[in-house]
Amino acid sequence: MRIIFMGTAEFAVAGLIKTAQSGHDIVSVITAPDLPRGRGQKVSFTPVKSAALELGLPVIQPENLKDPAFAETIRKSDPDLIVVIAFRILPKEIFTIPKLGSINLHASLLPKYRGAAPINRAIMNGEKETGVTTFFLKEKVDTGNIILQKKTEIGEDETAGELHDRLAVLGAEAVIETIAMIENNRARPWIQDESLASPAPKLNKENTRINWNRPAQAIKNFIRGLSPYPCAWTTYQGESIKIYRADISECVTEAADPGTILSINPHTDIRVAAGDNKIIHIKELQPQSKKRMTASEYLRGYRVEILSRFE
Helix, strand or coil, rough: CCCEEECHHHHHHHHHHHHHHHHCCCEEEEEECCCCCCCCCCCCCCCCCCCCCECCCCCCCCCCCHHHHHHHHHHCCCCCCEECCCCCCHHHHHHHCCCCCCEECCCCCCCCCCCCCCHHHHCCCCCCEEEEEEECCCCCCCCCEEEEEEEECCCCCHHHHHHHHHHHHHHHHHHHHHHHHHHHCCCCCCCCHHHHHEEECCCCCHHHCCCCCCHHHHHHHHHHHHHCCEEEEEECCCCCEEEEEEEEECCCCCCCCCCEEEEEEEECEEEEEECCCCCEEEEEECCCCCCCHHHHHHHHCCCCCCEEEEE
């Protein structure tokens, strides 16, 4: 089968490698243009481009997906199928070109968590289960008919980064199975139930700030759902602090304003009041303009006053 693979982020790399190893003819890999990244703004490749070059696959990096010249390039490639993982929104003029259609891998059990941040949002909302979905592309994002789903449990302390890596592997398996189903005419797509749909909107500075008024379990889920990126944050004594890991204790503290630092253990954590009077134990954090560190490392270098507050 002649396949065009489209992807940019690290999440797509496992799927690209699996597809290449499956024996199908990947006629080209489409990814985002090279951009300056990091502190030095050095121009670097996308993770998908780096993987494609290692596999010896031809790479195309269009600036504009709606450029007629790009559509003509796809037509001349004569693909049977387009496989999309962690890429941009494809115009209809592109995804309708392949003979057998275009499929996408999404990191949730659609129609739940449609949008840019399904992995983060599932953990932030305290879900116990998630998975991956392959579906045929339609014009409206993440609404196409479902081909295959694979489920997995979410660990009690699992972070978004850890779940991301597991779902990338699970998703690669789903893509290979989906390609085989389509190739052998065994795919039986079904329509998504709109009544079950939920959004997974993009994360930004405003919606990743910790609200200490919430219950302790909700705060813990919020922190691990944003770790390691983009990371939940708060402020202390006028400076921003990112929080990477936290735990909770069921013991109830005496009434204290949410965000109040109740005590510290110089070897393990900083203990903070949550909105339900339970205690958040901060274990890993990153002060403004500093590196990520354990609470113990932070307490050796910074003065923390009992009964002061995270804002």
